Amino acid sequence: xxxxxxxxxxxxxxxxxxxxxxxxxxxxxxxxxxxxxxxxxxxxxxxxxxxxxxxxxxxxxxxxxxxxxxxxxxxxxxxxxxxxxxxxxxxxxxxxxxxxxxxxxxxxxxxxxxxxxxxxxxxxxxxxxxxxxxxxxxxxxxxxxxxxxxxxxxxxxxxxxxxxxxxxxxxxxxxxxxxxxxxxxxxxxxxxxxx
Amino acid sequence: xxxxxxxxxxxxxxxxxxxxxxxxxxxxxxxxxxxxxxxxxxxxxxxxxxxxxxxxxxxxxxxxxxxxxxxxxxxxxxxxxxxxxxxxxxxxxxxxxxxxxxxxxxxxxxxxxxxxxxxxxxxxxxxxxxxxxxxxxxxxxxxxxxxxxxxxxxxxxxxxxxxxxxxxxxxxxxxxxxxxxxxxxxxxxxxxxxx
DNA sequence: CGAAAATTTGACATGACTCAACTGGAGTGG
DNA sequence: CCACTCCAGTTGAGTCATGTCAAATTTTCG
Numbered sequence: 001x002x003x004x005x006x007x008x009x010x011x012x013x014x015x016x017x018x019x020x021x022x023x024x025x026x027x028x029x030x031x032x033x034x035x036x037x038x039x040x041x042x043x044x045x046x047x048x049x050x051x052x053x054x055x056x057x058x059x060x061x062x063x064x065x066x067x068x069x070x071x072x073x074x075x076x077x078x079x080x081x082x083x084x085x086x087x088x089x090x091x092x093x094x095x096x097x098x099x100x101x102x103x104x105x106x107x108x109x110x111x112x113x114x115x116x117x118x119x120x121x122x123x124x125x126x127x128x129x130x131x132x133x134x135x136x137x138x139x140x141x142x143x144x145x146x147x148x149x150x151x152x153x154x155x156x157x158x159x160x161x162x163x164x165x166x167x168x169x170x171x172x173x174x175x176x177x178x179x180x181x182x183x184x185x186x187x188x189x190x191x192x193x194x195x
Numbered sequence: 196x197x198x199x200x201x202x203x204x205x206x207x208x209x210x211x212x213x214x215x216x217x218x219x220x221x222x223x224x225x226x227x228x229x230x231x232x233x234x235x236x237x238x239x240x241x242x243x244x245x246x247x248x249x250x251x252x253x254x255x256x257x258x259x260x261x262x263x264x265x266x267x268x269x270x271x272x273x274x275x276x277x278x279x280x281x282x283x284x285x286x287x288x289x290x291x292x293x294x295x296x297x298x299x300x301x302x303x304x305x306x307x308x309x310x311x312x313x314x315x316x317x318x319x320x321x322x323x324x325x326x327x328x329x330x331x332x333x334x335x336x337x338x339x340x341x342x343x344x345x346x347x348x349x350x351x352x353x354x355x356x357x358x359x360x361x362x363x364x365x366x367x368x369x370x371x372x373x374x375x376x377x378x379x380x381x382x383x384x385x386x387x388x389x390x
Numbered sequence: 391c392g393a394a395a396a397t398t399t400g401a402c403a404t405g406a407c408t409c410a411a412c413t414g415g416a417g418t419g420g
Numbered sequence: 421c422c423a424c425t426c427c428a429g430t431t432g433a434g435t436c437a438t439g440t441c442a443a444a445t446t447t448t449c450g
Binding site for chain 4: 396
């Protein structure tokens with residue numbers, strides 16, 4: 001159960017046996033069913049979650065039923081609403097499961113605890129957030145500079161696993177276009193022309 | 196000269212005299228002229244810069260001369276290309292000055308040094324990046340869910356100082372629209388209708 | 391199997407882009 | 421100080437990408 005988390009952490013910092021003991025005392029294991037919320041708009045985000053198994057979506061719900069996907073989550077990713085988690089204010093968006101999920105969760109109090117007892121984890125989370133930040137910058141530049149068709153092709157190249165597992169309409173939402181537009185882009189693609 | 200930096204840092208963590216001494220030994224002060232590059236595409240980003248005075252833009256140059264602005268920088272902001280800085284790879288974008296600037300800079304080696312000698316600074320940068328990350332998430336949601344006119348109004352509400360100091364065409368580039376479109380949005384706005 | 395959801399398609403509307411021309415102010419040199 | 425240039429900003433006309441609405445079709449799943 002702890003293996004995937006340690007693998008993830010060891011990519012950036014080294015843990016010793018005591019660190020692992022602390023981690024095992026502060027994270028809790030939890031399962032969620034497909035469609036179940038990890039976090040619902042209006043709630044305070046109580047946990048940052050590390051995905052061991054399954055697939056999540058983080059999205060904002062518009063007035064007219066539109067959903068805007070901020071992020072997908074797969075095995076080895078961290079999900080949560082950092083702002084709500086840190087400031088203890090109501091979350092402006094939802095996180096739910098596109099598949100049955102298994103996660104490891106930590107509360108903000110325990111995370112502070114973890115930083116105090118394993119300073120190396122402060123570094124770990126700085127690096128994780130740094131990488132997420134860099135990825136978001138690239139996503140913004142993409143959105144600014146490329147047409148939808150190109151953003152879609154970039155997406156399937158970058159996240160082939162996601163393209164396999166989530167419905168097209170979710171991907172359309174992530175790209176900021178309608179499912180109809182995505183369908184037309186795919187049609188053009190299949191018929192040879194890539195524009 | 197060090198005052199603005201300390202003010203910025205103290206918003207998140209506490210510094211003692213020794214920390215300040217270390218900081219003063221690791222950062223260097225530097226001036227740049229209007230239009231001068233802090234970082235040019237293809238170079239490795241050698242410094243993270245804290246702006247004491249002036250205004251910068253961080254942007255990617257497209258093939259046909261378009262420029263896509265990722266970020267503005269004003270007094271009290273940090274600018275640099277984090278990815279290039281950390282990975283020591285060529286930067287994909289430029290940073291230059293919209294006004295004469297004064298900055299405090301640190302190299303990546305010295306930043307590692309700083310983390311080692313003042314562990315509290317590791318926490319400080321984690322928090323800074325966390326906040327930047329959260330701001331970017333909001334920007335993405337805005338881009339996905341709102342038309343250009345609304346993004347423009349949000350922008351002038353959120354960054355009135357920037358709207359005062361930078362030309363409209365730069366703001367258009369930040370919003371991902373053409374200067375012509377922005378001009379029309381402003382025209383509608385002045386004539387009473389906000390659409 | 392049958393209902394619900396996802397995807398596709400068509401017809402039409404619209405927001406934003408491109409290209410081009412015009413305006414007005416800032417800076418420069420005679 | 422004036423004439424000139426340069427560049428940001430504005431405006432108009434036509435085009436294109438994407439959205440909207442509605443319906444047909446396929447897939448998923450109980």
